[in-house]
Amino acid sequence: MNERALATGLFLLPFLYVAALVLPLFPRGDVGVYFAFGTCLAIALILGLGGSTGQLVAVVLDLLLVVLVVLALVAANSFGDLASQLTAGVLVGLPFLVSALAWRERVGLAHRTVALALAIVVATALLAAREVVVSATLPAAPTDFVQAFFTTNLTQLQGLIAIASGSPEPNLPLRAVADPTFAALCALAVGGVLLLALRPRTGTDEKLPVAATLIAAGARSDVHRVIPFSEAQRRAFESRSSDEPPTGAWPPGLESVLAATLAGSALIVLAFLTPLYTPLILVLGVAAILAGVGLASSRAGSATRLLGT
Amino acid sequence: MTQVVLTPRGGALLAAGLVALVFAFYSLSLVLFVFATFVIAFVSAEVFLFAYATRGFGPEAFRAQRLECSSFAPVNGAAFVAVRIEPNLRSGVYAEVYDAHPDRLTIVDGSPRLLTWWNPGVEKTLAYVTSPTVRGRFALGPTFVVAHDTFGFGFKQVALSTPWTLEAIPHYPSVRLRRPERFPTPTFGQSPHSARGAGMDFHSLREYVSTDDPRRIAWTRSGKGTMYVREFQRENQEEVVLLLDVGRTMAAGAGIADALEEAVEAAGFAAQYAFDEDIRFGLLLFSDRIVRHLPPGRGPEHEFEVARALAGAEVEPRDSSLAGVFEYLAPRLAYPAHLIAFSSLDGDSAELARAWGLLARSGHRLNVFAPDLRGFYPKLPTESGQEALGLLMRPEVDQVDRQAQQLRQFGVPVARYGRNGATEGLNLVFSQVRGRRVAG
Numbered sequence: 001m002n003e004r005a006l007a008t009g010l011f012l013l014p015f016l017y018v019a020a021l022v023l024p025l026f027p028r029g030d031v032g033v034y035f036a037f038g039t040c041l042a043i044a045l046i047l048g049l050g051g052s053t054g055q056l057v058a059v060v061l062d063l064l065l066v067v068l069v070v071l072a073l074v075a076a077n078s079f080g081d082l083a084s085q086l087t088a089g090v091l092v093g094l095p096f097l098v099s100a101l102a103w104r105e106r107v108g109l110a111h112r113t114v115a116l117a118l119a120i121v122v123a124t125a126l127l128a129a130r131e132v133v134v135s136a137t138l139p140a141a142p143t144d145f146v147q148a149f150f151t152t153n154l155t156q157l158q159g160l161i162a163i164a165s166g167s168p169e170p171n172l173p174l175r176a177v178a179d180p181t182f183a184a185l186c187a188l189a190v191g192g193v194l195l196l197a198l199r200p201r202t203g204t205d206e207k208l209p210v211a212a213t214l215i216a217a218g219a220r221s222d223v224h225r226v227i228p229f230s231e232a233q234r235r236a237f238e239s240r241s242s243d244e245p246p247t248g249a250w251p252p253g254l255e256s257v258l259a260a261t262l263a264g265s266a267l268i269v270l271a272f273l274t275p276l277y278t279p280l281i282l283v284l285g286v287a288a289i290l291a292g293v294g295l296a297s298s299r300a301g302s303a304t305r306l307l308g309t
Numbered sequence: 310m311t312q313v314v315l316t317p318r319g320g321a322l323l324a325a326g327l328v329a330l331v332f333a334f335y336s337l338s339l340v341l342f343v344f345a346t347f348v349i350a351f352v353s354a355e356v357f358l359f360a361y362a363t364r365g366f367g368p369e370a371f372r373a374q375r376l377e378c379s380s381f382a383p384v385n386g387a388a389f390v391a392v393r394i395e396p397n398l399r400s401g402v403y404a405e406v407y408d409a410h411p412d413r414l415t416i417v418d419g420s421p422r423l424l425t426w427w428n429p430g431v432e433k434t435l436a437y438v439t440s441p442t443v444r445g446r447f448a449l450g451p452t453f454v455v456a457h458d459t460f461g462f463g464f465k466q467v468a469l470s471t472p473w474t475l476e477a478i479p480h481y482p483s484v485r486l487r488r489p490e491r492f493p494t495p496t497f498g499q500s501p502h503s504a505r506g507a508g509m510d511f512h513s514l515r516e517y518v519s520t521d522d523p524r525r526i527a528w529t530r531s532g533k534g535t536m537y538v539r540e541f542q543r544e545n546q547e548e549v550v551l552l553l554d555v556g557r558t559m560a561a562g563a564g565i566a567d568a569l570e571e572a573v574e575a576a577g578f579a580a581q582y583a584f585d586e587d588i589r590f591g592l593l594l595f596s597d598r599i600v601r602h603l604p605p606g607r608g609p610e611h612e613f614e615v616a617r618a619l620a621g622a623e624v625e626p627r628d629s630s631l632a633g634v635f636e637y638l639a640p641r642l643a644y645p646a647h648l649i650a651f652s653s654l655d656g657d658s659a660e661l662a663r664a665w666g667l668l669a670r671s672g673h674r675l676n677v678f679a680p681d682l683r684g685f686y687p688k689l690p691t692e693s694g695q696e697a698l699g700l701l702m703r704p705e706v707d708q709v710d711r712q713a714q715q716l717r718q719f720g721v722p723v724a725r726y727g728r729n730g731a732t733e734g735l736n737l738v739f740s741q742v743r744g745r746r747v748a749g
Binding site: 108109110111113114116117118120121124125156160172174175177182183186187190197198200201202203204205206208209229230232233236237239240241242243244245246247248252253255256257259260261262263264267268271278279282286289290292293296297 | 312313314315316317318319321322323324325326327328329330332333334335336337338339340341342343344345346347348349350351352353354355356357358360376377389391393401403405419423424425426428432433434435436437438457458459460461462463464
């Protein structure tokens with residue numbers, strides 16, 4: 001299977017799970033929710049997997065959705081809560097739209113990382129809003145869900161500001177979301193990002209030789225027709241080196257993956273042992289790592305030159 | 310010691326890890342904390358491990374040498390280039406090896422680039438066949454070695470000094486471009502215009518063919534199975550000296566088809582004509598100094614040097630002085646010579662006339678080909694642009710016109726050449742030279 005197709009499948013899993021949890025909250029008659037969600041999903045799939053024609057279709061669909069939402073907002077008095085239905089559908093489809101940036105073939109690893117992180121944040125907020133709605137009445141009105149989504153995020157921001165100002169018991173609704181299935185599916189999505197990163201390549205995304213694709217250049221037999229080689233030249237030409245993969249049993253780069261896995265595991269352990277100090281330790285650790293990278297890279301040399309030492 | 314350079318890919322991923330960390334702090338999601346930590350740790354571990362694996366990586370860690378490289382190649386011919394690199398690495402590393410070469414050298418076979426895993430102690434050899442598309446001297450090297458980390462987050466680069474010069478020589482059918490010291494002298498008598506044959510001056514030896522006069526067999530040089538005959542040439546002191554201006558005005562023109570390039574092309578034609586006719590041919594490249602002087606001569610080595618000098622002709626950023634050339638040549642020309650000058654005729658006209666007077670009194674003849682400077686620029690799309698170009702070029706154009714007029718008053722034929730070259734004019738000149746030989 002194509003590694004990009006597999007990665008795309010992994011990216012989709014947590015957000016499909018969230019959609020499966022949230023969409024049943026709404027009455028079957030709220031067609032606007034399903035229409036908006038379906039359109040978002042279609043746009044995401046076309047943007048993420050399609051070629052240039054697909055992108056054109058995605059833009060057309062996008063415009064269509066915008067026109068529909070605007071029309072619904074303008075005619076809100078006549079159509080009741082259609083605007084809320086469409087907004088709720090877009091909110092549920094938002095993680096797909098965001099993560100679609102991560103599926104695209106020519107998108108860099110950094111963009112994939114940010115897109116996935118943002119999509120997870122939105123999905124977490126959706127789960128938090130769901131908790132609020134479920135604790136009230138069912139089936140939920142789209143208006144209530146939209147309101148809960150924005151209220152949850154606002155409360156989260158206020159809680160973070162309260163922490164910064166030293167408040168002892170802030171209200172953090174996103175923190176309350178603890179869904180092991182969602183966490184496991186997110187881990188798989190992260191695995192999708194890594195799957196696309198772990199292929200050896202240069203900084204300009206040129207693939208480096210790996211043992212699985214050993215290419216033997218071999219000596220050409222027709223070179224003597226191109227130039228009247230001397231015997232020494234012919235020998236030198238035939239003994240020219242070819243692209244070779246590493247021959248060791250230990251795959252290059254595995255150390256980094258192991259070190260990163262170790263760091264991630266250590267953070268989980270730390271979070272359970274000392275949850276209060278974990279953020280502080282994490283910030284200090286990241287600062288130390290960044291300083292180390294600066295020293296090891298040429299940026300350190302630039303700083304030295306700038307300081308004139 | 311060479312330091313790691315973070316690639317945009319590595320730097321961006323590190324930044325993305327930090328952004329993910331910000332998202333994690335917003336949502337307080339353990340998944341995102343772990344994700345961000347993993348990304349940051351992954352990139353930094355890769356950079357640290359790469360820096361450690363490539364410690365000692367620098368120019369001193371490699372020994373590079375050229376192997377059996379060609380020094381000369383005909384334009385559109387082929388040259389062999391190779392470089393062997395012995396490393397002193399401490400551990401294996403992904404490396405890109407690249408031999409720098411001008412883009413006017415087309416790669417015909419092999420590759421000047423290698424992207425490979427490089428184990429310590431293993432030699433790597435780059436070898437390729439290249440074809441020059443234009444004449445000139447081309448500098449090859451340095452050879453770059455770029456060590457990459459596995460995931461493209463960082464690299465280290467060194468430039469190894471492997472200088473080499475490849476001379477691309479225009480290919481004139483009659484001019485022998487092969488290095489005479491490495492290749493046997495070609496068989497004479499194959500040119501329909503050859504003046505070799507009857508005469509008293511010994512010229513060379515060649516293998517016996519059935520139509521040869523047996524009296525010319527060189528018995529002392531002949532061996533079992535191989536017979537040689539002596540070749541003689543006519544006593545002939547006819548000399549043509551081509552004067553090639555490489556001053557700044559000769560850079561007039563768009564692209565590579567400038568005044569000098571057309572002059573070089575014509576000079577090559579003149580050399581070919583002279584060698585075919587067995588005329589002693591000399592070449593002098595000048596600006597306000599003598600850049601290169603090959604006195605009139607014959608023979609494969611001389612032909613090779615003429616072709617080589619033409620191949621290396623480049624515009625110098627200075628004025629030129631044809632008068633200075635005449636003064637330089639006056640004591641050096643042993644016999645009355647026919648001078649053919651490709652020049653923009655810079656300098657003072659009175660001085661030029663005086664210097665030419667000295668040579669003319671000694672029986673030398675002169676034909677001048679001056680560039681039609683306007684003819685070397687394509688027509689501009691707008692009239693105003695064309696007028697502006699005309700105004701810009703007017704001082705130089707007027708100067709060439711004045712000098713040409715002055716020389717004509719002294720009986721010197723001055724022809725103009727443009728992007729179509731000067732072949733027709735040269736044909737006329739050589740018909741005069743041939744006529745004098747027949748008359749003589």
